[in-house]
Amino acid sequence: MKEKEKDGTYRITKQRQKILELLTNTKEHPTADQVYKKLKGKFPRLSLGTVYRNLRILKEQGQIWELDFGTGLSHFDAVVHSHYHFICKNCNKIYDIRIPAIKELDERVRTMTGFRIYSHRLEFFGLCDICNQRQSIN
Amino acid sequence: MKEKEKDGTYRITKQRQKILELLTNTKEHPTADQVYKKLKGKFPRLSLGTVYRNLRILKEQGQIWELDFGTGLSHFDAVVHSHYHFICKNCNKIYDIRIPAIKELDERVRTMTGFRIYSHRLEFFGLCDICNQRQSIN
DNA sequence: ATTGAATTAGTAATAATTACCATTATTAAT
DNA sequence: ATTAATAATGGTAATTATTACTAATTCAAT
Numbered sequence: 001m002k003e004k005e006k007d008g009t010y011r012i013t014k015q016r017q018k019i020l021e022l023l024t025n026t027k028e029h030p031t032a033d034q035v036y037k038k039l040k041g042k043f044p045r046l047s048l049g050t051v052y053r054n055l056r057i058l059k060e061q062g063q064i065w066e067l068d069f070g071t072g073l074s075h076f077d078a079v080v081h082s083h084y085h086f087i088c089k090n091c092n093k094i095y096d097i098r099i100p101a102i103k104e105l106d107e108r109v110r111t112m113t114g115f116r117i118y119s120h121r122l123e124f125f126g127l128c129d130i131c132n133q134r135q136s137i138n
Numbered sequence: 139m140k141e142k143e144k145d146g147t148y149r150i151t152k153q154r155q156k157i158l159e160l161l162t163n164t165k166e167h168p169t170a171d172q173v174y175k176k177l178k179g180k181f182p183r184l185s186l187g188t189v190y191r192n193l194r195i196l197k198e199q200g201q202i203w204e205l206d207f208g209t210g211l212s213h214f215d216a217v218v219h220s221h222y223h224f225i226c227k228n229c230n231k232i233y234d235i236r237i238p239a240i241k242e243l244d245e246r247v248r249t250m251t252g253f254r255i256y257s258h259r260l261e262f263f264g265l266c267d268i269c270n271q272r273q274s275i276n
Numbered sequence: 277a278t279t280g281a282a283t284t285a286g287t288a289a290t291a292a293t294t295a296c297c298a299t300t301a302t303t304a305a306t
Numbered sequence: 307a308t309t310a311a312t313a314a315t316g317g318t319a320a321t322t323a324t325t326a327c328t329a330a331t332t333c334a335a336t
Contacts, residue, residue: 011282011333032324047285052324054283070206070259072293073323086253097247109235109262115224117264121208124247126255149302149313170293185316190293192314210324211292 010061015046016054023064023078029085029094031073069094069123086124090131097124148199153184154192161202161216167223167232169211207232207261222260228269235262 018039023030030038036051055076058064067075069087075094084097106117127135156177161168168176174189193214196202205213207225213232222235244255265273 009282013283013333015284045285047287049286049325050284056325066208068206068208068210070204072206072210072212074210084247086247086251086255088253089256095251095253097251099246099250105260106262108237109222109224112237113224113233113235114267115226115233115262115264116270117224117262118227119264120260120262122243122258122260124244124253124255124258126253126257129252132254147313151302151314153315183316185318187294187317188315194294195314 010057013054015043015050016057018043019051019054020058020063020078023058023076027096029067029075029077031075035076067094084122084124086126086128088128088131089125090127090135093128095128148195151192153181153188154195156181157189157192158196158201158216161196161214165234167205167213167215169213173214205232222262224262224264224266226266226269227263228265228273231266233266 019035022035022038028034032052032055033048035055036046036048039046039051055064055066055074059066059076062080063078065077065080067077067085069075069085071092077096079096082101084099086095086097087093088095101120105120105122109115109120110117126132157173160173160176166172170190170193171186173193174184174186177184177189193202193204193212197204197214200218201216203215203218205215205223207213207223209230215234217234220239222237224233224235225231226233239258243258247253247258248255264270
């Protein structure tokens with residue numbers, strides 16, 4: 001709940017570089033713990049707290065997004081241009097849906113409510129092609 | 139992560155009735171703890187575990203929805219017909235946006251990906267009218 | 277190289293949620 | 307109505323994800 005204020009003075013550390021690099025080079029949307037476990041192999045001294053801290057910092061810097069899909073876990077994504085997500089109900093894999101934000105949705109809600117709309121979040125749920133085929137066969 | 143299987147044999151208990159009643163009679167989208175605190179006044183013997191258990195059961199029964207808005211907390215909503223949500227970035231209040239699910243969105247993603255789409259979730263973020271006016275003045 | 281501050285590793289502390297279990301309450305059958 | 311079977315409760319302990327704390331380390335500007 002409490003967000004620590006930062007004055008924008010950041011340093012370049014190996015740990016932070018590697019965390020961002022890992023997120024940039026994957027299509028998956030790993031959790032903090034998954035990032036930790038993947039890097040722990042190469043960086044045995046890496047601390048889980050460091051992963052959490054850097055994920056927060058990278059998010060503050062706008063370099064990554066924090067996503068949640070109702071699983072109680074935060075997922076992280078280095079794709080930070082406007083897009084949506086699809087979550088497979090069977091394998092729980094998360095896919096980027098490369099549709100840029102549909103501005104008409106915001107406008108529609110603005111006229112309906114009078115609220116000022118900054119952004120929206122849109123996630124689709126269903127079966128990915130792999131799970132869909134498997135389901136059809138069984 | 140582990141979801142307990144149920145055979146559908148449920149009993150009617152005072153606790154479960156009161157929890158559903160509270161959710162039905164509010165426009166807010168309370169968390170488990172907020173439900174607990176509100177009912178604790180009338181039911182001093184109520185246990186927090188009971189609230190969590192019943193919220194899960196009511197959700198299984200399709201009587202309520204579990205929602206999360208990136209705060210790390212689950213919110214509950216007895217409005218279970220298709221609709222969207224708006225979250226005020228300033229006061230954190232959650233509003234129901236009474237637009238029924240836009241099916242064209244599902245269709246668009248289906249043709250784009252080939253995935254089978256069951257549903258989607260859409261949340262808007264911004265400033266509600268109260269906070270918007272306050273912000274404009276200051 | 278020196279120095280000041282940001283960052284780290286490691287561990288302890290929180291916070292939300294779930295698991296456990298002896299007791300209680302609901303339901304269906306007698 | 308009584309009884310019997312078992313779902314549900316209250317209370318507490320355990321788990322899980324995340325944050326806080328701190329002495330030691332590392333970065334970056336002089």
